[in-house]
Amino acid sequence: MVVVLVEHSQGVFKKKSLEAVQYAAHVAQQMGTGVTAVAVGKVGDEAMQALGQYGAQKVLHTTDARLDDFNSRAYTKVVTAAAQKESAKVIVGLHDTTGRAVLPRVAARMQAGMVAGAVSYPDLSNGFVIKKNVFSGKAFAFVNISSDVKVIGLMPNSFPVVTGEGSATVEKLEVALTDADFSVQVKEVNKATGEIPLSEAELVVSGGRGMKGPENWYVLEALAKELGAATACSRPVADSHWRPHNEHVGQTGGTIRPNLYIAVGISGAIQHLAGVNGSKTIVVINKDPEAPFFKAADYGVLGEAMDIIPKLTEAVKKFKASQN
Ligand SMILES: Cc1cc2nc3c(=O)[nH]c(=O)nc-3n(C[C@H](O)[C@H](O)[C@H](O)COP(=O)(O)OP(=O)(O)OC[C@H]3O[C@@H](n4cnc5c(N)ncnc54)[C@H](O)[C@@H]3O)c2cc1C
Known part of the structure; x- marks a missing residue:
């Protein structure tokens, strides 16, 4: 199974997360398996079901009032729990602020190799080789992940998003979060107010x-x-x-x-x-x-x-x- 972390803003999934789902669906197809998305915090069933239009068959959803603000430790626990539940072989997220904080932690917990800033689908013809930008985009590197479980941080805006058909099923994912998972607390959130994100x-x-x-x-x-x-x-x-x-x-x-x-x-x-x-x-x-x-x-x-x-x-x- 391929598990993909999706990000939303007040219940609306971000375009880059739809891209991540679509990317995960492509990887899953290459591997002959399916896609489960992981959604965290307050988001409606309809929005989660609509992730089926981008290739997710299932969405695991964890809510907790403490998860309304991003928290890297707690998110790590949720994504790791989802990956374990689904026996995921590949975990996909974005190479953005959230993904950069969560994915390496998930990789450490899952003893997985990771590529950060992927810009291609894996080439499975000789291992699991992914292209990524290096030297600020001046060059590319082709990285082979040889571990059993693999983590991919997708560079946002690497692939155009195409809306298809389909509806994902939604399941609750209960994760035992403790106070220790929230030892770093968000005190204030200043949201960008631009009309166009x-x-x-x-x-x-x-x-x-x-x-x-x-x-x-x-x-x-x-x-x-x-x-x-x-x-x-x-x-x-x-x-x-x-x-x-x-x-x-x-x-x-x-x-x-x-x-x-x-x-x-x-x-x-x-x-x-x-x-x-x-x-x-x-x-x-x-x-x-x-x-x-x-x-x-x-x-x-x-x-x-x-x-x-x-x-x-x-x-x-x-x-x-x-x-x-
Ligand atoms: C590790 C690291 C990470 C970095 N990350 C980033 C990053 O993410 N993003 C980023 O942008 N930079 C980043 N930088 C900084 C980067 O190297 C440059 O210093 C920076 O991009 C320069 O910004 P600038 O072009 O606005 O300013 P300047 O380099 O000062 O350029 C100003 C330009 O404006 C032109 N100009 C001046 N007056 C006028 C005028 N009246 N009309 C028209 N043109 C005019 C000048 O000819 C000049 O080309 C990073 C640097 C390091 C070391």
């Missing part, structure tokens, strides 16, 4: 240090609004508190794969590219013709951000008006 956005407008300061972000926000895009930023921008950390993309931030990524005043360091180079179309706006980002761009615009962005916004506005 960055990880799921098809269009993204992103700013770097070349924007000079937070007071100039209104031009990027106006463009994003006109396009119906989410906003993102480089790491120094988030570190300087110009923008919230949930907007930071790259090696140490989010990995996104939108149809269009517009990078304004971002140099294009490999650590930044690691999070965005899966974008379908990259547009770079930079005043330095030597900026490395131009090498990764499909379209490049050389010039001052504060000059070009308002013109681009106007052009989008006009184009939209002409379509009505």
